[in-house]
Amino acid sequence: FSHLLFLMDDNSSSFNASCELQEQIEIPLPLKLLLVSVYFFVGVTSLIGNFLVLLVVFLRKQTRTVTNIFISSVSAADLVITFVSLWATPVAFYERRWIFGEAMCYIVSAIQGASLIWAPFTLAAIAVDRYMLVSSPYKPQMSPKTSLFVIIGIWSGAFLVLTPMLEHVEYFQVGExxxxxxxxWDPASELRLVYGICVLLIRSGLPLxxxxxxxxxIATILSSHGRKLQERRNTSEATSASDIRRKQRLQKLLLSMVLIFAVSSFPIDLFNVLQDIQLVYxxxxxxxxxxxxxxxxxxxIAMAGCLLNPLVYAWHNDNxxxxxxxLCSSNRTSFKTVVTTASRVDHSKLDTREHQPLHTTTLLDAPDKDDVKL
Structure with missing residues (x-):
């Protein structure tokens, strides 16, 4: 996450008592329009996609599995980033001052930093849970209740990691x-750089x-299982081709999650380290x-990566x-029922097939059953 909510020039503190606004950074109009467009696209996509994930998980009891709870935690973190960091940090950088008030100064500092730690550690928890499931499918697995405690631990640990940074956040006024x-931080001290590197290793290095x-x-185990399935086919123990396709889809999904996390987090982390080096030395x-x-x-890139991780995981699953x-069909049918009742139309004319329940028990862990069979 960005250590400076607002990056101030060396001469930006030389103001008199008059109301002399700090100049905005110069951005060409075409580039400014492009930035507004891409940020708007990321914001809308994040809101819709992550909200749908949370909606499905919380409205349908049968989808509240361990993996789905972790995914909903990632989606919640991404929504927090969208509401707080997506707009506040760029606006402050562009304006060269903080225009959101003292309370938001500390709220944004805490929330945006913590949310960018929640996501990678939750993704790491998902990876560990799935590895345990694939490698030891017949041993007791993590329960949904345990996953909630893991999430609470991750969120609490994130604020603990941010404690040194929050102690150095200051809100002040220059002029009117x-x-x-x-x-x-103390300009003569290297603690800022040391802390920044430590946060980089904790936030990105360890989860990655x-x-x-x-x-x-997981990929190694699934590949071995695939060879065994092929051998059983050759010995007349036929297995559905969908098993192989599901395995290949899962391998692509896992690789996509790692690549998205690494590629999206590296640029902003490198930028922060270079900024710290510049400020310290x-x-x-x-x-x-x-x-x-x-x-x-x-x-x-960091904002886009945070919203893509859970969306890629979710949209790769047919369930x-x-x-x-x-869910959309049920809502549409409910609306039709209300309208029909109000107009006294025969209820039997409604298409009841639209609101029949799904015959699935999971949202995002459909491959789990196949993993157990392998």
Whole structure:
């Protein structure tokens, strides 16, 4: 996450008592329109996609499995990012001052930082849970109640990691119109850089190692199971071709999650480290013009990656799409019933097939049953 909610120039504190607004950064109009468009697209997609995941999980009791609970936690974190960091951080960077008030200064600092730790650690928990399921399908697995405690632990641990940063966040006013919300560290100390690198390793390095290892082991196990299935086919123990297709789809999904997480988080993490080095050692690494462009690019990639992880996982599963269609059909049928009742039309004319329940028990873990069989 960005250590500076608002990146202030070295000369930005030289204001008099008059109401002299800090100048906005210069962005060409075409680039400004492009930024607004791509941020709007990410925001709308994140709101709709993650809201649908939460809606299906919480409205349908049969979908509240361990994996689905973890996925809903990731979706909740992504919604928090969308509501808080997606718009507040770029606006503050563009305005070169903080315009959202003192309370929002500390709220945004805590929420946006914590939410960007929740997602990767929850994805790591999903990877561990699925690895245990695939490698030891007949041993006792994590229960939904246990998964809730894991989520609480992840969210609490995120705020614990952020404690040093929150202690250095300051909100102050210069002149009458310029308010700033920055992370202030001793310029003569290297603690800022050390802390930034530690957060980088904790937020990105550790989850990525866990996810990579678990998904590599899962892919290895599933590949071995695929060879066994092929051997059984050759010995007249025929198995449905859908099993192989499901296995291949799951392997692609796991690889996609790792790549999305790594690619989306690396640019903003690298930007933050370079920014810390520049502030600690007072050596300009990035020119001011390139810094503005790179910040928006890195921040947008991070936002896009956070919303893609659960969406890719969900949309790769047929049951999720079936639940969404069934949910829409049920709502449409309920609306038709109300209208029909009000107009005294015969209820028997309604198409009752639209609101029949699905004959599935999971939202995102349909492959679990196949994993157990393998």
């Amino acid at each position: 119109c310029n308010n700033f919300c920055i992370e202030f 190692l866990v996810i990579s290892f678990c998904h590599w082991r 007072h050596k300009p690494i990035i020119s001011e013009e390139w810094k503005n462009v790179l910040f928006f690019l890195c921040h947008w 999720f799409r079936a639940h969404i269609k069934n």
